[in-house]
Amino acid sequence: MTAGTDAHGQPAVVPDPSATAPGRGAHLHPTTECYELAVRRKAFARALRLGAGLPTAPIAAYVDSPTTT
DSSP, X not given: OEEEXXXXXXXXXXXXXXXXXXXXXXXXXXXXXXXXXXXXXTHHHHHHTXXXXXXXXXXXXXXXXXXXX
């Protein structure tokens, strides 16, 4: 996971499964349980050193996709 932009060009936390995006990244198991726990604990803002409130919808979509292993 890394800070980037969503499909509409707005700042968001986005998946980076190949871990090649520039900048600070964070690891997340691709499970709904881990995603929900990270959101509840506000772990994305802390791990990426960003202000709270950055949308995580792209991560939720990635975790829920059937191609995620």
